[in-house]
Amino acid sequence: MKATPKHSSGYSSHYSPRHFSSRSYKKxxxxxxxxxxxxxxxxxxxxxxxxxxxxQLEEASKTTAIDQGTxxxxxxxxxxxxxxxxxxxAETxxxxxSxxxxxxxxxxxxxxxxxxxxxxxxxxxxxFLLRGLLWVFLLRKLKLVLAYPLMSIGYVLVxxxxxxxxxxxxxxxxxxxxxxxxxxxxxxxxxxxRQKKAAEKSAPPAAEAKPPLTAEAKPPLAGETATPQSVDxxTPQSVDxTARKTEKGES
Amino acid sequence: xxxxxxxxFMVMLNTIGQLLVKRGAVRIDIHLGxxxxxxxxxxxxxxxxxxxxxxxxxxxxxxxxKVELSVGYSFSGLxxxxxxxxxxxxxxxxxxxxxxxxxxxxxxxxxxxNM
Numbered sequence: 001m002k003a004t005p006k007h008s009s010g011y012s013s014h015y016s017p018r019h020f021s022s023r024s025y026k027k028x029x030x031x032x033x034x035x036x037x038x039x040x041x042x043x044x045x046x047x048x049x050x051x052x053x054x055x056q057l058e059e060a061s062k063t064t065a066i067d068q069g070t071x072x073x074x075x076x077x078x079x080x081x082x083x084x085x086x087x088x089x090a091e092t093x094x095x096x097x098s099x100x101x102x103x104x105x106x107x108x109x110x111x112x113x114x115x116x117x118x119x120x121x122x123x124x125x126x127x128f129l130l131r132g133l134l135w136v137f138l139l140r141k142l143k144l145v146l147a148y149p150l151m152s153i154g155y156v157l158v159x160x161x162x163x164x165x166x167x168x169x170x171x172x173x174x175x176x177x178x179x180x181x182x183x184x185x186x187x188x189x190x191x192x193x194r195q196k197k198a199a200e201k202s203a204p205p206a207a208e209a210k211p212p213l214t215a216e217a218k219p220p221l222a223g224e225t226a227t228p229q230s231v232d233x234x235t236p237q238s239v240d241x242t243a244r245k246t247e248k249g250e251s
Numbered sequence: 252x253x254x255x256x257x258x259x260f261m262v263m264l265n266t267i268g269q270l271l272v273k274r275g276a277v278r279i280d281i282h283l284g285x286x287x288x289x290x291x292x293x294x295x296x297x298x299x300x301x302x303x304x305x306x307x308x309x310x311x312x313x314x315x316x317k318v319e320l321s322v323g324y325s326f327s328g329l330x331x332x333x334x335x336x337x338x339x340x341x342x343x344x345x346x347x348x349x350x351x352x353x354x355x356x357x358x359x360x361x362x363x364x365n366m
Contacts, residue, residue, distance in 0.1 A: 132301070132304075135272070136272060136275070136276045136279070136292075136297065137276070137279070139272060139273045139276035139277070140276045140277060140279055140281075143338070143344045144269060144270065144273040144334060144338040144342060144344060145334070145335045145338040145339065145344045145346050145350055148269060148331060148334045148335070148338075149331055149334075149335065149350075149353060149354055149357060152331060152357055155361075155364075173363055173364060173365065173366040174364055174365075176360075176363050177360045177361065177362075177363040177364030177365075177366075178360070178364075179360075180356055180357075180359055180360030180363060181356075181357055181360035181361070181364075183353075183356050183360075184331075184352075184353040184354065184355070184356030184357035184358075184359075184360055185353065185357070186353070187349045187350075187352050187353030187356060188335075188349060188350050188353035188354065189353075190349050190353075191346065191347035191348070191349025191350045191352075191353065192347075192349075192350075194347060194349065195345060195346075195347050
């Protein structure tokens with residue numbers, strides 16, 4: 001495209017190229033921050049779950065070892081009894097740990113269990129802190145009334161992950177709750193989109209002040225690069241002015 | 252302390268914390284170098300907001316020792332509604348009816364979640 005050299009030539013002093021790029025930059029930044037926040041949120045929860053599971057498994061293996069020891073010490077007659085003794089603590093005393101898929105359980109319960117527990121516990125804190133940091137930078141760009149409800153999607157993500165990877169039970173209440181939660185988040189986002197559209201519609205006084213500038217800047221541009229360019233630069237501007245307005249209103 | 256008072260207090264603390272964090276976050280300036288960025292991150296709304304957000308779970312855990320998890324869970328859903336209302340009333344963020352409906356739905360969702 002021939003459009004790029006023209007943009008970089010600094011032809012139009014204040015306006016279109018810089019604004020356009022900053023607008024799309026903002027959008028990608030927000031999307032990236034949101035994505036990273038979700039990843040940190042789920043990673044933190046997974047890390048906490050793994051740390052807990054390691055500890056539980058270790059505890060369970062200790063009790064079974066003791067059981068085995070006493071069983072062996074008791075002597076030959078009670079073979080059946082020791083068998084039961086090994087089985088029951090693994091099922092009842094172990095709680096959530098026993099529900100883990102076998103491969104994961106093997107990976108977590110081993111000679112390295114202690115260091116694994118520390119790693120996962122530290123990981124939980126690291127992800128927690130990272131999430132706080134990301135949250136602050138996300139709030140720089142996004143309205144609180146939108147960002148906070150959006151974060152509740154994390155519940156659904158964690159539910160999905162715990163069902164898929166940790167073999168946790170998925171109750172009807174949780175499924176309905178997750179559906180309702182997604183509905184709620186969609187409602188909030190829908191409200192936000194509607195508001196933005198309404199602001200665009202009622203913005204003309206503010207938008208009219210700027211078009212002259214772009215109208216001056218455009219004709220030489222439009223000489224070679226055709227209409228799509230002008231459309232592209234036009235719409236973000238109007239959005240941008242409204243966004244600025246709301247930001248001013250917020251702060 | 253009554254656990255329900257603790258839960259309401261937690262909701263308030265979380266809400267105020269989020270509002271303060273938002274106020275502090277808009278003060279952060281990333282365009283003037285790292286030193287300036289760090290300095291702009293050390294502002295009182297952000298610090299205070301961070302503290303109250305951290306203090307929230309303490310109350311939550313205290314309340315959970317006295318009431319069932321499903322009750323506590325529902326109360327944490329109340330935070331969504333309060334944050335949206337607080338954002339509108341105190342931060343002057345514009346909201347629509349859909350925001351209120353949406354957060355009410357989220358509150359309902361978290362009530363259903365543990366049923």
